[in-house]
Amino acid sequence: MEKSVQLKDGVYWVGAIDWNVREFHGYTTSRGTTYNAYLVRGEKTALVDTVKAGFFPEMFSRIESIMNPAETVMGEAAKYFGNILMPLAPLIPPLLKKVKKMGIPIEMIAPSHGIIWRSYPEKIIQAYTDWSKGIADDRVLIIYDTMWQSTETMAKAISQGISAAGVENKLIHVRKNHRSDIMKEILSAKILVIGSPTINEGIFPTVAELLIYLKGLRPLKKKGVAFGSYGWGGEAIPAINDAMKGMGFEIIDPGLSLMYVPGEEDLENCVALGEKIAASL
Numbered sequence: 001m002e003k004s005v006q007l008k009d010g011v012y013w014v015g016a017i018d019w020n021v022r023e024f025h026g027y028t029t030s031r032g033t034t035y036n037a038y039l040v041r042g043e044k045t046a047l048v049d050t051v052k053a054g055f056f057p058e059m060f061s062r063i064e065s066i067m068n069p070a071e072t073v074m075g076e077a078a079k080y081f082g083n084i085l086m087p088l089a090p091l092i093p094p095l096l097k098k099v100k101k102m103g104i105p106i107e108m109i110a111p112s113h114g115i116i117w118r119s120y121p122e123k124i125i126q127a128y129t130d131w132s133k134g135i136a137d138d139r140v141l142i143i144y145d146t147m148w149q150s151t152e153t154m155a156k157a158i159s160q161g162i163s164a165a166g167v168e169n170k171l172i173h174v175r176k177n178h179r180s181d182i183m184k185e186i187l188s189a190k191i192l193v194i195g196s197p198t199i200n201e202g203i204f205p206t207v208a209e210l211l212i213y214l215k216g217l218r219p220l221k222k223k224g225v226a227f228g229s230y231g232w233g234g235e236a237i238p239a240i241n242d243a244m245k246g247m248g249f250e251i252i253d254p255g256l257s258l259m260y261v262p263g264e265e266d267l268e269n270c271v272a273l274g275e276k277i278a279a280s281l
Contacts, residue, residue: 001064001065002058002062003062004039004062004063010040011039011041012038012039012041012062014062014066015034015037015038015051015059016034016035016037016051016055016059016062017033017034018035018052018055020032021033035050035051035052035059037049037050037051037059039066039067041067073115074127075184076115078131078184079180079184080114081127082186083183083184086131086187086217086218087217089132093129093132096128107121108121109125134219136187136188136222137188138167138168139168139189139191140169140281141169141172141185141189141191142155142159142171142172142193143174143193144172144193144196144207144227145175145196146173146197147204148197148261150258150262151195151196151229153262153267154228154267154270155171155195155227157267157270157274158256158273158274160270160271161274161275162274162277162278164271164278165274170189172185174207179209182210183217186214190221190222190281191224191225191277191280192223192224192225192244192249193226194207194224194226194240195207195226196208197228197229197236198229198230198233198236201233201235203236203240204236207236207240211243215243220248222244222247222248222250223250224241224250224251225251225253226256228256228258229258229262234257234259236257241254252280253273253276256273
């Protein structure tokens with residue numbers, strides 16, 4: 001395997017060396033040349049530039065020395081399914097069964113757009129089978145927005161309770177994540193914990209927008225819990241519960257609604273809710 005060269009934290013050279021090229025744009029290159037490409041890893045991973053045709057295996061090998069590009073591939077496949085195909089999920093298992101019954105050996109999958117699966121086609125077929133049946137991981141998503149950090153403080157305390165029970169969970173701030181990326185996460189999680197402050201006797205607009213988007217995609221076999229802070233009425237919690245019930249969610253708990261800034265006892269209740277959520281998996 002070819003090795004990458006780390007230039008800085010999270011920045012790697014993954015290009016290729018062409019020892020045999022002797023001319024480039026009209027001048028001689030007696031010592032060959034390099035085709036420079038860089039992999040930058042942070043919140044997201046980016047490949048800056050690529051290499052000349054014929055040197056791709058060398059670049060790919062250097063990338064593999066840092067990460068497995070196939071994880072990237074399945075993540076993008078999940079994002080596509082979660083945002084485009086989820087409403088059509090009930091139609092997929094019968095079609096896959098029909099193809100299997102035909103007995104055609106599948107060596108490659110070439111779709112109308114997206115990745116061409118030239119190897120391991122059975123991997124994406126199995127993923128589509130699972131996703132279309134609503135099969136998800138023992139994983140919890142805490143999806144929320146906040147006005148004055150009270151709802152966010154609650155979210156972190158709920159996460160603490162879930163983590164204490166040894167269950168994987170992730171905090172997702174709605175305004176800091178695009179809804180299509182949130183849907184990729186939702187696809188693989190069994191439980192959604194949705195938090196919102198109350199504003200104008202209702203759900204915070206960004207959370208309401210996500211719920212409307214989610215309703216149109218018709219997720220399967222999800223469990224849900226609502227939480228949030230308020231100053232006067234606290235109407236966001238029953239509204240979130242109604243939205244989740246309308247999507248067929250199993251409601252784990254009536255929800256936790258706290259007035260103003262959470263105190264010590266309030267946060268203990270949030271942790272306890274997290275423990276209850278973890279136990280429901």
